Amino acid sequence: MMTWEHIQLVGLAVGVAILLGVPFGIYITQHETLSNLVLTVAGIIMTIPSIALFGIMIPILSVINQGIGFLPAFLALVLYSQLPIIRNTFIAIKNVDPNMRDAAIGMGMTTWQRLRKVEIPIALPVIMAGIRTAVVLTIGIGAIAAYIGAGGLGEYIARGISTSYTTMVQVGAVSVSVLAIVADYLLGRIQKQVSPKTAHSK
Template sequence: MDFFNYFSNNYSQILEYTVEHVQLVGLAIIISILIGVPLGIYLTTNEDLAGTVLQISSIMMTIPSIALFGIMIPILSTIGQGIGFLPALIALVLYSQLPIIRNTYTGINNVDPNIRDAAKGLGMTTMQRLLKVEIPNAMPLIMAGIRTATVLNIGIGAIAAYIGAGGLGSLINQGISRSNNTMVLVGAVVVSILAILVDYLLKYIEKRFTPKGIKN
């Protein structure tokens, strides 16, 4: 009962935190896609570099989020951005790279060679093959990486409240500070619901843009 009472009495504040959370994670994912997808595509043409980039991305994933925030505070403090939105955004972009790059790289590499040959036979240029054949066929795997990165970032974004980034983590942080289990529970539940809803939305986008012949 306390859960529902708190939610109904603080609905506007919870909504404000949710909007902040979506803005942070949404911008981070957009930037990550703009970096990770082209990089993953390029790595299919350079196998030696691919191993190095994927290894670095894997190492980045092993760094605890609090530690990464701590590393960036003194670095970004030199430009007056040691805490707040910017370090949280950079951290989320870094954490997103492994699933997006790896899945894009794997998806493009796994396109059936016969399909590529057929595209060449039709006289398609390299860019046309990429946009009309390879990316559409790799779309399920690419979107799986984006979905993984997004759900991961929604969770990590809650921790970013400890460096003043706002979002739903602020609710959890305040609840811990005040020993208010209801606040913590509300924050955790809303984060979970947000992750589920966003994952379903991305799943819909994946189905919408995946060619019918290769849909699961």
């Protein structure tokens, strides 16, 4: 039950982060000044301790009676996921071989066609690496969300600490670690499947 709660929280947060971060990462490749600002802000968010960010969410969301529980944890994890996803998408698209881009333009492709058929497929391994980082990161941070009533595997750790039951803390910590390892492995397999053959050989 707690494992499923954890998977739901992380899955939804990273899913939304992908839907926001990948298009935004692509967009800022065309706006250098904006890219510096966005990456700086995302980096600053990453430096905020997770428990502090949860604390910031509580009074803000209390206005709509959602100060504790799933919503503040979800929003915080979406924010934490943004940096690796936006940064890797930005770097991946920027590093596409200019000759490949010029060739696509020469073939008369529109910007969208060029992105869909040339740039994104080439950039996909690096984008997937950012998503893998975001997933592992949010699985770990998601454990702390138990302290604001979001449930998940962090419940074992929180209860173990409050009752001085070391075994329960260990079970929670190991469970979170195993979930992160399994998720990273599965995403790695998916990355190999969707990446171009040239990326497989590296």
